[in-house]
Amino acid sequence: MIGVGATVGTGIFIVLNEAVPLSGPAVVFSFLLAGLTAALTALCYAELASTIPVSGASYTYSYATMGELIAFLVGACLVLEYGVAAGAVAVGWGEYLNALLGQTTGHQLPEAFAAPPGEGGIVNVPAAVLVALCCTLLVRGAKESATVNAITVIIKLAVLMLFVAVAFTAFDGGNYADFAPFGVSGVGLAASMVFFSYIGMDTVSTAGEEVENPRRTLPLAIFWTVIIVTTVYLLVAVAAVGAQNWTRFEGQDAGLAAILGEVTGSGWPAVALAAGGVVSIFGVTLATIYGQTRILFSMGRDGMLPEAFHKVHPRTKTPVRNTLIVSAFVCVLAAVVPLNVLADITSMGTLVAFTVVSLGVIVLRRTRPDLPRGFRVPGYPVTPILSVLACAYLVYGLSWLTYSLFAGWLTLALIFYFTYSIRHSRLASPDEPDDVTTPTTT
Template sequence: MSGSAPAAGPTSGSQIGWRRVLRRKPVSMLNAESGADTGGGELRRSIGVGRLTMIGVGSTIGTGIFIVLNEAVPKAGPAVVVSFVLAAITAALTALCYAELASTIPVAGASYTYAYATLGEIVAYVVGACLLLEYGVAASAVAVGWGEYLNALLGDVFGWQLPAEFSAPPGEGGVLNVPAAVLVTACCLLLVRGAKESATINAITVCIKLAVLLLFVAVALTAFNAEHTQPFAPFGVTGIGTAASMVFFSYIGMDTVSTAGEEVRDPRRTLPLAIFWCIAIVTTVYILVAVAGIGAQPWQAFEGQDAGLATILGNLTGSGWPAIVLAAGGVVSIFGVTLTTIYGQTRILFSMGRDGMVPKVFHNVHPKRRTPVRNTLIVSAFVGLLAAVVPLSTLANLTSMGTLVAFTVVSIGVVVLRRTRPDLQRGFRVPGYPVVPALSIAACIYLITQLPWETYLMFAVWLALAMILYFTYGIRHSRLAGDDTAAFGTSQQ
């Protein structure tokens, strides 16, 4: 349907309403706002391929891989390796779609922005809500566990620990999680200083935790026993699928790369490269850890095993140093993940603020530092408060749902933009189109079906709250308000 003015005649209120909620933001406007084609923009472009790749790896490889084998192996047995491969395929298919959209619309906001350009305003708002759920709850949930790893490290090295009341998660023996609040404050101060400085510190933390995981692989492979892989799939295809949905949590975060679209140099080239390197590094490390862990001990031993990888290393070496190394790795890992997830959330809110979907305070940029300082302070305060006083074990399950919904929308967006704007400049094109986007959508939907029903209920409540905010604030303050001719018009893209 063209973007020409509608024919004269009466227009029903319902038609006007639908045109308002389905209006799309032209790609030309998005690129002009971010300076994508001029190298300018409101945020400082200071990040290259290396640092951007480390942001993706840092956000993806968190504490999950340190403990996920204990949860996934009892579900699939040695075939958990296949589960990791299935999850990796799902992430890789989606990564290809992210790479095309990121090279076509290299702006902040990730899948929220892509949805705004392809599927309309109300869909973009839903995706934005999903991303805020992914980043906000994930950052809080990860920060909650920092006190546990810090205490483990202090106990192993100094024989002293913080009181449980001020270091354990609320509801699990703790009253006020002080380490979590300190962690979020440190991340906030670093992000306020600048994106380049934050990316540098993150790259250092990534190198440390990769070294810790590769140390585990090297030691565990020396004790590899092929008998531990039998029977390979004791719970069949069902067990492999259940474990795949579980370990997919460990791949959440790779989309953080695309939230930095306005702070990278040569974004049409840098964004796709960083996404590919992120997936390659993460997948390689995860599969190596899974193979080494399965070969090092019988699969039945994983159930109920505390401390995950540290316990395996301790059993193999007969020494206490592995616990110290793994605890240190956990402390560093959580810092890196918290830093990058808070960063991702601030950049999504930055884009939503520019569009009028949320208050303008989230879009304000410091004139000297060229970072969204007030945005960062507000997000950090919210994340820190949740981490310090709220038990998040239940809410943490929602992060996977929000991420999978966002991933699905990105894959749909590739198809829509190929059909509506085949002429757009693309730094990368998804190979095997349209099969790859279709497979990505199918894989995401399959993993969504594996989630418990309680997650669906909580997700529905979250979306209801998002819709209330959209219809009471977003639709009235949208920068596209009054431009109803853009609702369905592809020519305005």
């Protein structure tokens, strides 16, 4: 539920309007390519999660395989994957909230306060409110958050299946006539964009210390997350393009709700979809902020970050200060940064982290072949190599602005590492590790 909750909704409710104009109806192949990359990486995550079943995800795996500096830089990438992703998702919440208000009351929030600069607004107030609600729930405790997340997962899958069922009633094969108007390059560019929709599948591995029998549970959870998510995405993409010509997607707010509104004449299915989008994006924001706080908790416990990040409240047992800091960061991003910028930088950070995890499988097989593994990547070493190549291909499709922002972020991370982290680290020397699980067992 955490894996699906953090993934479905991360992009499918909002990313089609960004991706379809890049590829046309061939966006279906873009989802397949992104899904294949996610599946290859999931296999690598499953092996490391079954070998090192503790919190921290890619950060912990990177330390175990490549040492402290690489682990810190991966932790910086995970801030982009989770923190920035939460901001990107929150941006889309305002669109669906406005769609719901318009269909039920006939009134909407003023555009100036319902969208970030660059998208017709001044500040995205709904996005900031959403982050504050998630923060409040996460501070209360992990059990309460998991319960709410499970409810939102069921709702979002139900409304997406409703969308598929209704959209197929208006399916027009002619919408697929000009299948790939921008050729292979368009499919690749859109795949880099829609990969944003798969971000969150590794959230499962951030809960390594909070599940029963993690060596068995984590690999199974990762597999089922990828299978469920890919199936749902393909159904939604096929139905959406079949119901609406691809040339009409660009600039369309709350795209799925808008399509149902046209198909049904703004009937109850469109209202249900808009309401489902509101609930679903809430669940995604909740899960991604949860994942971010747990990663920073591990880094704080290792001395990579100040102690505030790993202090827990004596009653709720949650990292309250950590959650407040992360939520404030996400709130600012969601309120003032355009969606397309957030989506691309999130994809960059995630793909780099996925690449390191795939390489980590190879490194750990060579350096610690004796470690017990609950799961082994099939087709080793071909599978992790293919995962690296697939991630590199998607990185290639990102914009130069994204490269520049990513380089600036890593520069800031390196400055922080050499001025603070290296002097406060509680980890063993990367050249002399005490044990593969040192980061989260010390």
